[in-house]
Amino acid sequence: MNKIVINTDTGKHKIDRHIYGHFSEHLGRCIYDGYWVGEDSPIPNERGIRKDIVKALKKAKTPNMRWPGGCFADEYHWKDGIGPREERPTMINTHWGGVTENNHFGTHEFLDLCEQIGCEPYICGNVGSGTVQEMSQWVEYVNFDGVSPMANLRRENGRDKPWNVTFWGVGNENWGCGGNMRPEYYADLVRRYGCYCRNYPNRKLYKIACGPNGADYEWTDVLMRQMAKTPGDWTFDIDALTLHYYCVSGKESRSATKFKESDWFAQLQRALVMDELLVKHGAIMDRHDPEKRVAMIVDEWGTWHHVEPGTNPGFLYQQNSLRDALVAALNLDIFNRHCERVRMCNIAQTVNVLQAMILTEGEKMLLTPTYHVFEMYAVHQDATLLPMDIETEQYKFGDESIPAVSGSASLDGAGKVHITLSNTNPKKAVEVSIDVRGSKVAKVSGRILTAAKMTAHNTFTKADTVKPEKFTGTRRRGNTLSVTMPSKSVVVLELS
Amino acid sequence: MRESGCKGCSASVRLKQSEVDRILADYLRENPAPLVSDVTYADRLRVCRDCSQLQYGTTCSHCGCLVQVMAKLRDKHCPAPQAPAW
Numbered sequence: 001m002n003k004i005v006i007n008t009d010t011g012k013h014k015i016d017r018h019i020y021g022h023f024s025e026h027l028g029r030c031i032y033d034g035y036w037v038g039e040d041s042p043i044p045n046e047r048g049i050r051k052d053i054v055k056a057l058k059k060a061k062t063p064n065m066r067w068p069g070g071c072f073a074d075e076y077h078w079k080d081g082i083g084p085r086e087e088r089p090t091m092i093n094t095h096w097g098g099v100t101e102n103n104h105f106g107t108h109e110f111l112d113l114c115e116q117i118g119c120e121p122y123i124c125g126n127v128g129s130g131t132v133q134e135m136s137q138w139v140e141y142v143n144f145d146g147v148s149p150m151a152n153l154r155r156e157n158g159r160d161k162p163w164n165v166t167f168w169g170v171g172n173e174n175w176g177c178g179g180n181m182r183p184e185y186y187a188d189l190v191r192r193y194g195c196y197c198r199n200y201p202n203r204k205l206y207k208i209a210c211g212p213n214g215a216d217y218e219w220t221d222v223l224m225r226q227m228a229k230t231p232g233d234w235t236f237d238i239d240a241l242t243l244h245y246y247c248v249s250g251k252e253s254r255s256a257t258k259f260k261e262s263d264w265f266a267q268l269q270r271a272l273v274m275d276e277l278l279v280k281h282g283a284i285m286d287r288h289d290p291e292k293r294v295a296m297i298v299d300e301w302g303t304w305h306h307v308e309p310g311t312n313p314g315f316l317y318q319q320n321s322l323r324d325a326l327v328a329a330l331n332l333d334i335f336n337r338h339c340e341r342v343r344m345c346n347i348a349q350t351v352n353v354l355q356a357m358i359l360t361e362g363e364k365m366l367l368t369p370t371y372h373v374f375e376m377y378a379v380h381q382d383a384t385l386l387p388m389d390i391e392t393e394q395y396k397f398g399d400e401s402i403p404a405v406s407g408s409a410s411l412d413g414a415g416k417v418h419i420t421l422s423n424t425n426p427k428k429a430v431e432v433s434i435d436v437r438g439s440k441v442a443k444v445s446g447r448i449l450t451a452a453k454m455t456a457h458n459t460f461t462k463a464d465t466v467k468p469e470k471f472t473g474t475r476r477r478g479n480t481l482s483v484t485m486p487s488k489s490v491v492v493l494e495l496s
Numbered sequence: 497m498r499e500s501g502c503k504g505c506s507a508s509v510r511l512k513q514s515e516v517d518r519i520l521a522d523y524l525r526e527n528p529a530p531l532v533s534d535v536t537y538a539d540r541l542r543v544c545r546d547c548s549q550l551q552y553g554t555t556c557s558h559c560g561c562l563v564q565v566m567a568k569l570r571d572k573h574c575p576a577p578q579a580p581a582w
Binding site: 028029032033041042043098099100258308309310311312313314315317352361362363364 | 508509510511519520522523526527551552554555557558559560561562565566575576577578579580
């Protein structure tokens with residue numbers, strides 16, 4: 001028997017809603033022919049932005065959107081993307097395979113998208129090939145309400161009031177395609193950029209430095225050391241370090257939808273590496289910043305499969321199965337459990353690229369299993385993390401094993417407890433006994449995401465193959481719940 | 497983003513004919529499906545070549561597919577919104 005104990009009266013830390021954030025890059029069909037179809041498109045749109053996508057992202061309570069990259073951010077020059085669209089220069093997006101970029105989706109369009117969704121923008125500045133002046137002026141253009149060259153230029157382009165954007169990234173992957181920098185050099189650049197990105201009235205910036213790639217612990221250590229005057233005392237107001245970790249698929253196959261149990265196991269095993277990364281990077285950060293003033297932001301994460309057969313390899317368009325849903329659930333539970341340090345995450349990417357929420361084909365649109373996990377898990381946003389002890393059986397495959405049961409729990413502002421659980425075993429249902437302590441449980445309801453096959457996925461002709469259903473596998477006796485979780489499933493429970 | 501081995505950063509959206517041929521052959525081998533006649537295939541590709549949504553001579557911007565692959569398949573249709581051309 002698997003046993004879980006949840007204490008509802010001892011929660012200390014908030015699960016920041018921004019953990020459920022997104023990332024949208026100028027890559028493949030994420031922006032163009034994804035969100036952006038243009039004002040003249042027969043596809044229903046609001047100022048060029050697809051209405052059906054906005055509606056879906058609102059429903060999932062999308063809290064933020066990172067843009068314009070990714071690798072693209074470090075060759076993006078924001079002034080190319082403002083003013084009359086027909087006058088904007090066309091450039092070559094060299095990071096993503098020589099794509100022609102006409103700059104029709106720029107600062108105004110992105111911030112309009114965020115306003116339509118109701119989410120906060122997270123803008124990543126250009127450090128790799130840009131200048132301090134360029135980024136400083138972008139902040140001025142977006143956030144300054146007074147009279148200045150950039151604020152006046154914004155008004156000339158049709159926007160009177162500033163957007164007051166809080167989240168600003170200082171470069172992307174500067175250890176790699178963002179400039180191939182050493183951490184010592186980048187740490188100095190962050191201080192310089194941070195100095196000139198001004199806090200205008202009514203908007204204190206939240207400045208985000210490029211952190212490590214996966215298990216590059218040296219990068220974290222150097223940055224934390226060089227940007228602090230003394231341990232725990234920051235010289236400049238850098239608020240967060242990022243982490244990028246992709247969960248590359250496959251043992252025998254890298255297909256998104258044609259794989260065996262060996263591939264299923266390997267993928268979930270790699271997803272769980274996220275916990276180890278957060279523990280180890282967190283320990284380094286704790287040495288320099290025991291008060292946890294600097295956040296860890298996982299602003300690129302998700303699965304990476306082969307592109308769908310017959311599609312352009314440079315577009316990174318991949319399908320999304322129940323396996324991706326399990327990866328999302330495992331990672332979101334990990335982020336929740338680390339919420340004292342992890343305060344934002346951005347899955348890659350929202351539409352048509354990598355582990356997408358949404359796929360489009362012409363006017364057709366489908367919601368992926370990953371989308372459904374995000375929608376189910378939205379109950380944790382800004383709730384208080386509840387301590388949860390899990391005793392779980394192992395899901396064994398060959399000589400290796402991973403925990404069968406994973407989960408997290410939270411208490412929301414209305415006094416409701418939410419528990420999310422995953423069963424990673426694709427062949428065996430699991431029984432879970434949950435002991436809820438600290439408050440009385442009167443009622444339990446739930447939803448489940450599962451399917452008959454582990455490769456199940458949604459297509460444009462069968463868009464509802466994998467979707468949440470009412471969950472009836474819970475029996476309550478007092479404050480003890482007995483939950484029967486089908487194989488390969490994700491469950492959310494609401495206790496009131 | 498950077499995958500290990502950095503496929504993304506090095507992959508080009510501009511494909512050589514040999515790459516298109518390989519992708520088509522791989523697709524047909526792994527996804528056996530009814531095909532159109534050579535005449536219909538040529539007609540479809542002619543429409544695609546004249547379409548403003550064709551990118552890099554190979555790729556339909558509506559779906560990201562290589563038209564040389566999709567036009568070959570009997571049950572596929574032009575994905576242009578509300579007005580499919582074939």
